Amino acid sequence: xxxxxxxxxxxxxxxxxxxxxxRGGGLLVGVGDDAAVFRPRPGRDLVLSSDSFLEGVHFLAxxxxxxxxxxxxxxxxxxxxxxxxxxxxxxxxxxALPARRTGKWLDAFLVGMARAARRCRLVLAGGDTSRxxxxxxxxxxxxxxxxxxxLTRSAARPGDRIYLSGVPGRAQLGLELIRxxxxxxxxxxxxxxxxxxxxxxxxxxxxxxxxxxxxxxIDTSDxxxxxxxxxxxxxxxxxVLWRDKxxxxxxxxxxxxxxxxxxxxxxxxxxxxxxDYELLFTVPRPRAGKxxxxxxxxxxxxxxxxxxxxxxxxxxxxxxxxxxxxxxWDHFEK
Ligand SMILES: [Mg+2]
Numbered sequence: 001x002x003x004x005x006x007x008x009x010x011x012x013x014x015x016x017x018x019x020x021x022x023r024g025g026g027l028l029v030g031v032g033d034d035a036a037v038f039r040p041r042p043g044r045d046l047v048l049s050s051d052s053f054l055e056g057v058h059f060l061a062x063x064x065x066x067x068x069x070x071x072x073x074x075x076x077x078x079x080x081x082x083x084x085x086x087x088x089x090x091x092x093x094x095x096a097l098p099a100r101r102t103g104k105w106l107d108a109f110l111v112g113m114a115r116a117a118r119r120c121r122l123v124l125a126g127g128d129t130s131r132x133x134x135x136x137x138x139x140x141x142x143x144x145x146x147x148x149x150x151l152t153r154s155a156a157r158p159g160d161r162i163y164l165s166g167v168p169g170r171a172q173l174g175l176e177l178i179r180x181x182x183x184x185x186x187x188x189x190x191x192x193x194x195x196x197x198x199x200x201x202x203x204x205x206x207x208x209x210x211x212x213x214x215x216x217x218i219d220t221s222d223x224x225x226x227x228x229x230x231x232x233x234x235x236x237x238x239x240v241l242w243r244d245k246x247x248x249x250x251x252x253x254x255x256x257x258x259x260x261x262x263x264x265x266x267x268x269x270x271x272x273x274x275x276d277y278e279l280l281f282t283v284p285r286p287r288a289g290k291x292x293x294x295x296x297x298x299x300x301x302x303x304x305x306x307x308x309x310x311x312x313x314x315x316x317x318x319x320x321x322x323x324x325x326x327x328x329w330d331h332f333e334k
Contacts, residue, residue: 007102007129008032011093014110016117017124027090027125036125038090038142045150047086047143051077055135063178066105068196070112073137076221078120079200079277083219085151085209086143088202090125091117093139096132120202149209151281156216156235158308160282163214163291165201165298168224169249169266170194172273176263177255188252198277204295205279213290217281223274223328229312231280238311241304241324246270272327282306 011017012031019030029037040046053073055061061069074091081088093113097106117124122141174195177183183192201219208214216235220227224246232239248266255264262268283291291300307313312324 004129008127010106011095011110011127011129012124014107015093015114015124016122019123027123030123030125031127033126036090036092038125040144043147044144045086045147047081047084047145047150048140049077049080049084049143050138050140051080053137053139061101061105061135065112065196066108067112067115069135069137070109070114071116071197072112073139074113074116074120074122075198075200075277077139077141078116078122078202079198079219079221081141081143082200082202082205082277083151083217083279084143084145085149085205085214085217086145087206088120088122088141088143090142091122091139092125093127094129094137095127096130096134096136098133098135099131101135120200145206145209149212151205151209151214151217153216153218153231153234154236156231156237156282156306157284158237158306160215160284160306161288161291161302162228162239162241162304162306163281163283164220164224164247164278164301164303165204165295166199166276166278167247167249167270167299168220168276168278169269169271169273171198171275171277172223172269173249173251173264175275176269182255191252195275198275200277201279201298204298204300207295208279208281211290213283213287214281215284217279220276220278220280221274223272223326224276224280225271225312225324226274226326226328227280229326231282232306232310232312235282235306236310238307238309238313239304240307240313240315240321242302243267243314244317245301245303247299247301247303249273271324274328 019027174192
């Protein structure tokens with residue numbers, strides 16, 4: 001048995017990976033063969049997405065706990081399935097590691113990934129491991145949904161209401177605390193959690209698709225302003241956001257007292273903070289009454305409206321309208 005087979009066996013033991021059974025249904029061949037074999041049910045569409053999670057780009061191995069790296073790398077990929085309305089089924093894991101990360105670090109990483117797999121009901125179907133000077137995770141997820149119910153980014157129409165799940169900016173606030181070295185302070189640990197262990201909105205995405213309530217959807221990985229601009233560009237429309245309706249994170253006054261800091265402004269965090277993995281979706285007005293104020297305890301808020309005019313704008317209570325500049329995460333800009 002060579003080192004790679006041992007590593008693969010370790011991964012398969014740590015993460016749900018069994019073909020058959022209630023969650024592995026349809027998976028005929030899983031981890032350990034040359035390829036996985038999946039038999040889809042008739043009348044279902046398959047939904048595929050892949051995502052990278054790289055040391056130095058998406059996380060810092062000396063700052064972020066390995067549990068978080070394992071958890072988040074899988075949740076990010078699963079969130080893209082949520083954004084289509086799909087139910088997650090299987091994933092392929094490509095994991096490249098330096099030798100010094102193959103011991104305890106990897107064990108903790110796998111604990112986090114197993115937690116995300118159970119939460120997302122994802123079964124590991126295969127993958128590959130290799131040596132690399134830094135940690136590089138690449139994940140392909142496969143989801144399934146009833147045929148023709150998929151929710152894309154490109155079907156928002158003027159007049160549609162814009163909804164957002166949860167409170168945007170919480171993940172960014174957690175990251176800002178880490179950047180300032182304040183994440184170990186016990187009273188601020190709950191504020192760091194949304195950055196380390198975001199909750200994917202899988203049940204909400206599938207529910208919206210199943211009941212044909214939304215016209216378009218995207219998950220907020222890059223920040224509300226940036227992801228809204230992606231949705232609007234794909235749909236060839238614009239949007240106006242209602243400033244007073246946008247939920248914002250609570251920033252501790254002690255933190256705000258440290259001096260003027262635009263990055264810790266609650267509205268700035270809400271509009272431009274990344275990695276919340278909330279769902280941003282549009283609903284044709286006749287169906288807006290069917291959107292409840294909460295879904296499984298997560299608030300759903302109408303924050304604006306899609307417009308014919310292809311601009312992002314923000315409307316004050318006073319009636320003043322200003323342009324909204326997308327200022328979230330752009331991988332190639334920063
Ligand atoms: Mg996405």
